Amino acid sequence: MTKNELNGFRRALESKLLEIGSGSSNREALVIETTSDELDRVQNANDRDYAMGNLERNSSRLGEVRDALRRIRSGEFGVCAGCEASINLKRLAAVPWASYCIACQEAVDREKTADRSEVDIAA
Ligand SMILES: [Zn+2]
Numbered sequence: 001m002t003k004n005e006l007n008g009f010r011r012a013l014e015s016k017l018l019e020i021g022s023g024s025s026n027r028e029a030l031v032i033e034t035t036s037d038e039l040d041r042v043q044n045a046n047d048r049d050y051a052m053g054n055l056e057r058n059s060s061r062l063g064e065v066r067d068a069l070r071r072i073r074s075g076e077f078g079v080c081a082g083c084e085a086s087i088n089l090k091r092l093a094a095v096p097w098a099s100y101c102i103a104c105q106e107a108v109d110r111e112k113t114a115d116r117s118e119v120d121i122a123a
Pocket residue numbers: 080081082083084085100101102103104105
């Protein structure tokens with residue numbers, strides 16, 4: 001990987017970090033509004049659940065992005081954490097915080113979904 005490529009990934013990761021960090025609109029949705037209308041209350045609860053889900057997803061993504069930036073500093077960026085092969089540049093362009101090559105990621109995902117009764121297609 002060239003220095004330019006590495007810098008490009010670092011910029012992409014840093015802007016992702018800012019994007020996730022500025023998720024204040026999600027927090028606003030967490031405020032419980034008092035309402036006498038049952039339908040409104042149900043809607044608010046749904047919004048809250050949705051916002052909570054977003055926050056959880058964002059906080060785990062935040063960790064992944066921070067990890068990737070750390071790997072750039074330590075010179076480990078682009079190396080699979082599983083098999084130590086170079087991660088495909090196209091994969092990194094799409095998912096710059098990826099810590100596994102596609103083969104290892106698939107193995108990890110299979111392991112994660114193995115015990116689940118329902119498959120999470122949203123991921
Ligand atoms: Zn691998």
